[in-house]
Every structure is written in C-alpha cells, then in structure tokens.
Amino acid sequence: MxxxxxxxxxxxxxxxxxxxxxxxxxxxxxxxxxxxxxxxxxxxxxxxxxxxxxxxxxxxxxxxxxxxxxxxxxxxxxTPKTLKSIHQKNPFSKRIMSGEIEEKKMYFTLLGSAPETINPETCIATSSDGEEFVITKNVVYFFAANGYGKTKLNNNFFEKKLKCSATTRNLKTLIKLLEISKSNS
The missing domain is CATH 3.30.70.1280 (SP0830-like domains)
Structure with missing residues (x-):
C-alpha cells in the first residue's frame, strides 16, 4: 500500500x-x-x-x-514525494527563513497538468505591490504580501491564464499534509 x-x-x-x-x-x-x-x-x-x-x-x-x-x-x-519536492524547491524559502517575508502569506497553486504556456508577463500586469510568483510545470509559488483574500492572482486567475486546473494551499497546510503522510507511511 x-x-x-x-x-x-x-x-x-x-x-x-x-x-x-x-x-x-x-x-x-x-x-x-x-x-x-x-x-x-x-x-x-x-x-x-x-x-x-x-x-x-x-x-x-x-x-x-x-x-x-x-x-x-x-x-x-x-505522492508525498512530489509534495515534498514542491516544498523543498520553494524559491521563497530562504526569504521566509530569514524573516524577510511572512510564512503565513506563502501559497502554492498546485497544477493538475503542465501549463499549455508559461507567460509570466500576462500575470505581472495583474499583480499588486508585494506580490511575487514563480511559475513551474506543476506549481505556482506565490507570495501575497497583502494576503490571499485581497489578491487578483487567485486560483481562478492562474487556471485561466495557464489553461489548466489548479488548487491552492498555504504553506501551513502543505507542511501539515507532509507530516500526516509521513506518519501514515
């Protein structure tokens, strides 16, 4: 199993x-x-x-x-291995560890498939001050300085721009799921 x-x-x-x-x-x-x-x-x-x-x-x-x-x-x-890899490859990790950016404002938009196209410029025009993101083939790493509830770069936005299904989780949830999956092994 x-x-x-x-x-x-x-x-x-x-x-x-x-x-x-x-x-x-x-x-x-x-x-x-x-x-x-x-x-x-x-x-x-x-x-x-x-x-x-x-x-x-x-x-x-x-x-x-x-x-x-x-x-x-x-x-x-x-798989837990995939989720762990996504967590480990977070390009914002060093800045979170140093306290430069808040952990509670880090989000992962997990993609159901690789995006048809990756064109960050189409997303940058919509972003607000303090928002940063990195798009990969299986996740959008997203830091929302003003909080996820206030951003226009939400799950629906990334699905539409990247033409793939997605679901978003915050860093706390991602870490908890990794802990649960480790104890389930």
Missing part, C-alpha cells in the same frame, strides 16, 4: 459544495482506501491505496464525489 494525498478544489468554501469530513472519510474508505485522514474542512485527504496510477485514483475519487454528494469537484492526487 502506498500513501497518497488528495486535494479537492472548491469544497466548503463560502458555503459552497458542503461536504462533512466524516462523510468524505467514509466515502474514501468505501473506495477501498485505508489509513484515511482528513485535514481541515477544505478537502485535504491523506490515504493509502494499492493502486499506483494517480490519474486513475483522482478520476475515481472525482466520480465517487459526484455520485455520493452530487458535486463535480476537481481532484488532484499527489
């Missing part, structure tokens, strides 16, 4: 697509997954499966959410 992390996009946000974590956990267990652990209400699930195809797992979870709860929810499944 391998450990995986499923990230659901857009559940329990502003009263939309409400799913109780206990019900989500039961749904995962009914799919045959084990060691299912949820983290906060925004759709973060660590689980084990004997399947090794993450695209298959994501598709199956997406189908079952639609069947069980009636919501069409994008699902991104990652």
């Amino acid at each position: 391998k450990t995986y992390i499923a990230l659901l996009r857009g559940i329990n946000v502003s009263g939309q697509k409400k799913i109780k974590m206990v019900d989500l956990k039961t749904m995962f267990e009914n799919l045959g997954f084990t060691s299912v652990t949820t983290y906060i209400q925004s759709g973060n699930i660590v689980f084990k499966s004997d399947k090794e195809d993450i695209d298959f797992l994501g598709h199956r979870i997406k189908e079952r959410i639609l069947e069980t709860f009636g919501y069409d929810v994008p699902v991104l499944v990652l």
